[in-house]
Amino acid sequence: MKIQRIRGVKDILPDEIWKWQYIESVAHKIFPRYGFNEIRLPIFEDTRLFSRSIGDTTDIVEKEMYTFKDRGGDSITLRPEGTASVVRAYIENKMYNPPSVLKMFYMGPMFRYERPQAGRLRQFNQVGVEAMGSPGPIVDVEIMTMVMEFLKELGLADIKLEINSLGSQECRPQYRELLKTEIEKHIDQLCDNCTARYQRNPLRVLDCKAKECGNVAEGLPKLIDHLDPASAEHFAEVRSLLDSIGTPYSVNPKLVRGLDYYNRTAFEVTSQNLGSQNAICGGGRYDTLVEELEGPSTPCFGFALGLERLVSLIPFNESSDLQKHPDVYIVCLGEEAKSMAFEIAHQLRAKGLSVERDYEMASMKSQMRKANKFQSRFTLIIGENEIRSGKLILKNMDSGEQKECTTEELVSEISEPEVDTQ
Known part of the structure; x- marks a missing residue:
């Protein structure tokens, strides 16, 4: 099989x-401007x-984690998120004890057992950012600003920033009880998931994607x-x-995020x-998580975004020089x-040039077709x-111009291309 x-x-x-690679390179360009290291x-x-x-x-812990016992009997989980x-x-x-706020970013695969559909995979790639050590709103705004700058640098124009406050432990318990009381008045209008879990996590009703729950949430x-x-x-x-x-x-006001x-x-x-x-992408402040995991009290702010979604949204130019084409194809x-x-x-x-060549000793016509397929900038022709x-023949594949040159002249004749970012 x-x-x-x-x-x-x-x-x-x-x-x-x-x-x-382009998205990752833009992250490596933008994030360090704000003091983030990988x-x-x-x-x-x-x-x-x-x-x-x-x-x-x-949902992640209840339904979506890839968890297994290793050979030593320990329970291991493929990371569903990076924070x-x-x-x-x-x-x-x-x-x-960094000199200032500790700022880090990461990239890599995450794993969730979800129903595969457009924009959702069971292994997906994320870029994430975490700033650790400041409770103040300036960090919040700098990171949200950085996200918008990053996305605009990638060429995304039709994007919108939405914000909310989830309060603190001083106000949220009372609000949760109020919310449960109000939800119970509409219990027969909720989807099955929200009916089953609203007692444990009533805030999730607010951002449930089911139409019936959205209607209920409007009045909560x-x-x-x-x-x-x-x-x-x-x-x-x-x-x-x-x-x-x-x-x-x-x-x-319905933005509550999916993590507790x-x-x-x-x-x-x-x-x-x-x-x-x-x-x-989405994120926010998490001031108690470090302490809950037995570390010192450390206020934090972060976000994550999915690369697959970005790739589907960015208006890439398929003829862009961002694609890795050889500088020279040798016939x-x-x-x-x-x-x-x-x-x-x-x-x-x-000398730092990328080179591809024919390995099969095909005909001149066949080799020139291959040079076109590789979209090399130049073709170097060597015959008897x-x-x-x-004197070798160097052909500019864009202009069609051919010239003779010696091996010593090749590098100076083949100048580096300008990068077309879109």
């Missing part, structure tokens, strides 16, 4: 990997890390109307800072091009030319006449 990839995963093939984390962790951090009543792993690394490596009390004074002041400062730098946003560890500021960036599941005719092509390819690569004269 032919073995195929497992349902819910995807091969990222060489002819499209450049899109992922951290690399294991893809599996002790299961307890996620059940304690994400929350036992979340918990960053916090674990922060505590385990005692990263407590709003958390931003029940904030404690400190949370209300924090949220007012967030809005004031966003206004001061001209960053457009809207307040979405968030408090105060929560946000999402949405796109109308994604339909009902329109969030590109060689005859055994002597084959040996010379080997030596010249080595010399050009040593060129070997005798010491």
